[in-house]
Amino acid sequence: MKKIIFMGTPAYATCILKALLENKNFNIIALFTQPDKAVGRKQILTPSHTKAFLNNHSPNIPIFTPKSLKDEVIIKQIRDLKPDFIVVAAYGKILPKAILDIAPCVNLHASLLPKYRGASPIQSAILNGDEKSGVCTMLMEEGLDTGPILESLECNIKNKNSSEVFEILANLAAKLIISTLLNFKNLIPKKQDENLATQCTKIKKEDGMIVLYNAKAIYQKYLAFNPWPNIFLNNGLKFLELELVDENKQFNQEGEILELEKESFLLSCKQGILRIKKLQESGKKVLDGRTYLNGKRLKVGDCLY
Structure with missing residues (x-):
């Protein structure tokens, strides 16, 4: 032995x-x-x-x-x-x-x-x-x-x-x-x-910060940083569950709400589209995408932030 x-x-x-x-x-x-x-x-x-x-x-x-x-x-x-x-x-x-x-x-x-x-x-x-x-x-x-x-x-x-x-x-x-x-x-x-x-190198919390530029890169970051540090915008809004819908389509404006779904919504990046399913503002509870938009009175064509 x-x-x-x-x-x-x-x-x-x-x-x-x-x-x-x-x-x-x-x-x-x-x-x-x-x-x-x-x-x-x-x-x-x-x-x-x-x-x-x-x-x-x-x-x-x-x-x-x-x-x-x-x-x-x-x-x-x-x-x-x-x-x-x-x-x-x-x-x-x-x-x-x-x-x-x-x-x-x-x-x-x-x-x-x-x-x-x-x-x-x-x-x-x-x-x-x-x-x-x-x-x-x-x-x-x-x-x-x-x-x-x-x-x-x-x-x-x-x-x-x-x-x-x-x-x-x-x-x-x-x-x-x-x-x-x-x-x-x-x-x-x-x-x-x-x-x-x-x-x-060792992952730091700030590595989870994203800008809505490349949907594919954001998706990979979302996978890599689950469960910590998650991914979040500079205002602290976390994307806790999302899907990659398109990685090639080009947009003039990132962060535009493209389509509302039952419990989620489609969001533009400079390149590509994400389906946002669950979000969380700092210090608040987790919400599905559609409920979050309803609470903020945001609609198709509006910017998420």
């Missing part, structure tokens, strides 16, 4: 952790995850998804929440555990060389590397309109997502939002890590092609 230290934080990582716990070939000897964070208006101290899961399902497994992995005490604790593997999935911290040298460190990255190295591979693939994505296992080195690839699995992500793709890739990653660890000695690591490498 292989001894594994697991490092991960969000629900994506929990899916992988669960698969390892259920496999009799592996023994999870410790979880490393991000420290508890203050969440919501009341700033309630909340554990990470992996920590909450482990506390409920395997409370005897030790959990570590270090602020830094460079601490010599932490490095010694990891070394003393004598892991056969360190498995990393969306942990949120860089592993220093001192830890990388303790045991093979296998990272599960939610893209087909070398595309989308960094913090937002799923959102970036959706934003760029990719129809295919996937997950890789890779041997970690000091660079960010630069290590050699061990195995990968591919899937279709066309017209899927971020939440849906996260779930698909989490389930793929759960299968992939079992394969990689069981076959580790027989796998030949494949060096990444640096000429094909792309980077992606």
Whole structure:
């Protein structure tokens, strides 16, 4: 039975952790995850998804929440555990060389590397309109997502939002890590092609701001930023549910109400048409498109804002 230290934080990582716990070939000897964070208006101290899961399902497994992995005490604790593997999935911290040298460190990255190295591979693939994505296992080195690839699995992500793709890739990653660890000695690591490498950064709330210029780009942003940070106009009006109706038609004015429907309406962009199904003004409740227009006394030909 292989001894594994697991490092991960969000629900994506929990899916992988669960698969390892259920496999009799592996023994999870410790979880490393991000420290508890203050969440919501009341700033309630909340554990990470992996920590909450482990506390409920395997409370005897030790959990570590270090602020830094460079601490010599932490490095010694990891070394003393004598892991056969360190498995990393969306942990949120860089592993220093001192830890990388303790045991093979296998990272599960939610893209087909070398595309989308960094913090937002799923959102970036959706934003760029990719129809295919996937997950890789890779041997970690000091660079960010630069290590050699061990195995990968591919899937279709066309017209899927971020939440849906996260779930698909989490389930793929759960299968992939079992394969990689069981076959580790027989796998030949494949060096990444640096000429094909792309980077992606952490998503910020302001990334959800849109202008009604290109309907196709707005639609991809809507998919990528669901459930957070959503997409919104500069007046704070959120578009919570929409469809792409046309991506080519040109208009002189963006934001014009083109047609009223039973619970939605068609809206012009400089290029393309969107069907707006659900909206939300800042601090107010979610409304269907038609109800929102009725409340604002807006009609066909009017500008939304």
